[in-house]
Amino acid sequence: MTVIKACYMCDKCLESPEYDLDYDGGDFLCPKCGYKMVYWETCEIDTETNKVVNRWVEPIRKMNNPYISSGTSVKMNPVVTCPYCNSTNTKKISLTAKAVNTALFGILGTKRHKQWHCNKCGSEW
Known part of the structure; x- marks a missing residue:
């Protein structure tokens, strides 16, 4: 069985917890430092092995992330x-x-x- 989760990343401490896609609680805050998190990618995770099966970036969430939409991400x-x-x-x-x-x-x-x-x-x- 697979579960789809959204991955967000903290700019300050680089934590990247996963959240359910139906979460609509506003801004995501880092559980470690409390800093605002930005959308990074969406993952499909196998619950039996707890491994990522597939990864992709959603265009709607991508527009809200300044690092992905501007092209100045880690791939520089x-x-x-x-x-x-x-x-x-x-x-x-x-x-x-x-x-x-x-x-x-x-x-x-x-x-x-x-x-x-x-x-x-x-x-x-």
Whole structure:
């Protein structure tokens, strides 16, 4: 048997309890710190194994969540900045470039220890 529950998340302490969908008591407050919680996702939970079978985001509840509707949720890519010029115009040095550099220069090749390249100032770190 499966049960459908709405998952809410607290911005302050990151607690995420599950609530029944028919709850209409207004704002959800965190049981741990009392902070207002926002809708995160809806889960279908198997009651026998107590595991999540399916997850989805409801569009109506999504509109009320500023993190999901604005697209600034946890799925943001980290921004790498150059430690020398603070530019965000950087690229990751590929494994192929490292292998070619090591093949040409051997242990004297400098790119094998580097991970990022700045397109503005040309530094590698």
